[in-house]
Amino acid sequence: MKYKIRPLGIIMVSIFGFLVILTFYTDKSQFELTGKEMHAKVLAANYKLSNEDALGMNGAKLVDIRDSKSFRLVPREGAINVPLASILSDENKAFFQTDAPKVLISDDAVQSHEAWMLLTQLGYENLYVTEEKQPEKPKEDDKPKTPIGPRKVISGGH
Amino acid sequence: MNARVILSIIVLGFGLTAAMLPDRKNDSIALNERELLQEMLLANNYLSVDEVAELLIQGDPSVQLIDVRPASEFKDPLPRAMNIPIDSIFSENYAFVFDQSAMKNVIYGMDDQLATQVWMITKQLGYKNNYLMKGGLNAWKSNILDPQYPSQTAPQEEFDLYAKRMASRQFFTGAKALPKVNIKPMMPVQGRKKKRVAGGCS
Amino acid sequence: MGPIVPIFEISTELNFLIAFIIGIGFGFALEQAGFSSSRKLAGMFYGYDTTVLKVFFTAAIVAMIGLVFFNYFELIDMSIIYVNEYFVNSAIIGGVIMGVGFIVGGFCPGTSVCAAAIGKIDAMAYLGGSLIGIFAFGETYPLWKDIYMKNYLGGVKLSTTLGISDGLMVFGVIAMAVMMFWIGEWAEKKFRRPDITNEL
Numbered sequence: 001m002k003y004k005i006r007p008l009g010i011i012m013v014s015i016f017g018f019l020v021i022l023t024f025y026t027d028k029s030q031f032e033l034t035g036k037e038m039h040a041k042v043l044a045a046n047y048k049l050s051n052e053d054a055l056g057m058n059g060a061k062l063v064d065i066r067d068s069k070s071f072r073l074v075p076r077e078g079a080i081n082v083p084l085a086s087i088l089s090d091e092n093k094a095f096f097q098t099d100a101p102k103v104l105i106s107d108d109a110v111q112s113h114e115a116w117m118l119l120t121q122l123g124y125e126n127l128y129v130t131e132e133k134q135p136e137k138p139k140e141d142d143k144p145k146t147p148i149g150p151r152k153v154i155s156g157g158h
Numbered sequence: 159m160n161a162r163v164i165l166s167i168i169v170l171g172f173g174l175t176a177a178m179l180p181d182r183k184n185d186s187i188a189l190n191e192r193e194l195l196q197e198m199l200l201a202n203n204y205l206s207v208d209e210v211a212e213l214l215i216q217g218d219p220s221v222q223l224i225d226v227r228p229a230s231e232f233k234d235p236l237p238r239a240m241n242i243p244i245d246s247i248f249s250e251n252y253a254f255v256f257d258q259s260a261m262k263n264v265i266y267g268m269d270d271q272l273a274t275q276v277w278m279i280t281k282q283l284g285y286k287n288n289y290l291m292k293g294g295l296n297a298w299k300s301n302i303l304d305p306q307y308p309s310q311t312a313p314q315e316e317f318d319l320y321a322k323r324m325a326s327r328q329f330f331t332g333a334k335a336l337p338k339v340n341i342k343p344m345m346p347v348q349g350r351k352k353k354r355v356a357g358g359c360s
Numbered sequence: 361m362g363p364i365v366p367i368f369e370i371s372t373e374l375n376f377l378i379a380f381i382i383g384i385g386f387g388f389a390l391e392q393a394g395f396s397s398s399r400k401l402a403g404m405f406y407g408y409d410t411t412v413l414k415v416f417f418t419a420a421i422v423a424m425i426g427l428v429f430f431n432y433f434e435l436i437d438m439s440i441i442y443v444n445e446y447f448v449n450s451a452i453i454g455g456v457i458m459g460v461g462f463i464v465g466g467f468c469p470g471t472s473v474c475a476a477a478i479g480k481i482d483a484m485a486y487l488g489g490s491l492i493g494i495f496a497f498g499e500t501y502p503l504w505k506d507i508y509m510k511n512y513l514g515g516v517k518l519s520t521t522l523g524i525s526d527g528l529m530v531f532g533v534i535a536m537a538v539m540m541f542w543i544g545e546w547a548e549k550k551f552r553r554p555d556i557t558n559e560l
């Protein structure tokens with residue numbers, strides 16, 4: 001009778017081992033918080049800063065999450081460029097793990113809030129967002145870019 | 159007989175292990191961080207105010223506008239919008255609104271903050287058909303309800319966009335203005351000469 | 361990792377095909393377990409043959425252990441598994457009718473199909489009777505609707521109702537099953553009848 005039990009046992013144990021191996025290699029979620037926990041956190045958190053607060057914070061690092069091209073075209077002083085697309089690379093994760101408060105900035109408020117949500121759900125702390133544009137941004141920069149020549153004008157009564 | 163004893167012990171052992179396993183909630187449709195980042199970078203998930211205006215003008219019945227401002231601040235919403243404050247998105251009355259596959263949800267707030275939060279939460283949970291209106295009501299007001307005339311040096315596309323926005327504006331605000339226009343010719347004031355239209359080429 | 365085949369990405373036709381294959385396997389297992397013999401089925405009531413109990417408990421145990429462990433190893437998502445909805449009145453009334461039909465006819469609905477497939481005439485008669493019953497119920501549905509729909513509890517799980525974890529529930533059922541196995545063995549000896557295998 002023991003013979004019948006042994007193969008059964010071997011099959012059971014090997015299925016078990018197979019499961020363990022299989023789950024080891026699956027692309028598991030690293031999120032620390034579930035959707036509901038994130039919801040509670042969002043309701044309680046107040047992470048939006050004004051520009052002065054962001055600059056006045058001790059040891060705060062400005063993190064510009066625009067893509068590197070637009071960061072090079074219109075650089076923001078004192079900011080580190082971490083493009084949103086590569087925000088989950090290992091070195092960037094290591095950077096977000098450091099203790100210093102980090103202020104996320106972008107041209108697009110949606111993106112900076114999204115990055116905040118993503119990183120907070122991953123369990124990183126000390127993150128803030130500022131929506132305000134760069135202070136004392138030289139306005140003259142914009143003008144030469146637009147061509148000055150004559151234009152078709154739609155307006156007017158004629 | 160021996161085999162039965164061994165089988166019983168094995169099965170009981172499995173049962174004991176099962177009883178000791180910690181409770182784990184799997185959510186197979188929830189996104190992991192990489193998938194979520196991909197969704198964030200996907201332009202399809204966002205709608206500009208102009209696109210939303212177009213959808214509304216077309217009268218697409220599958221579009222469902224969701225205003226996530228707190229109930230106390232809920233005023234002057236977009237047409238046909240429903241108010242689901244961010245603190246009650248998981249309440250029994252509203253949970254089904256986000257987790258469905260029939261309607262297109264367009265989430266918006268006053269600015270981007272609340273709407274982005276709601277959108278991210280629903281996206282991460284794996285709900286489908288939720289879209290984010292970029293810029294929120296602020297952008298709606300400045301672009302659709304009160305479009306700025308482009309500067310003379312602006313490219314042609316901006317003028318086209320402006321013309322389109324003016325048309326949208328008439329659609330969304332015209333309902334109030336139209337009756338006034340209609341009333342005038344119906345009751346002409348007698349005994350007063352019509353003023354000549356000044357300006358223009360007549 | 362979730363279900364191996366996500367529900368949204370499978371067409372209805374393929375779904376039916378999978379159901380068909382599983383159905384063949386189910387019928388095969390029923391026939392192999394001897395469920396196409398009404399004497400074996402009725403033996404459960406008189407205690408001389410507890411195959412039914414053993415087979416059903418084994419199936420339940422395998423499925424339960426599988427689900428709990430698969431859930432733990434993130435191979436399956438328990439939250440999207442369909443739990444049969446519970447109508448209290450229908451369950452009680454239906455259970456009584458089913459039990460009476462079972463002992464009178466000697467089959468339960470599934471095994472009657474199984475036995476009809478291997479050419480048993482009483483099973484075919486039983487099947488015809490249940491089809492007439494289904495037709496009659498369908499035609500007179502408005503009369504029964506109120507009783508049928510009463511006390512609806514939704515898709516409840518025993519573990520949530522009792523307030524214990526799924527794993528503990530599994531252990532409880534397994535302990536009960538093992539106990540029933542031994543009681544069944546004992547009963548089979550006590551109420552032994554002459555071997556009928558050759559007559560079947």
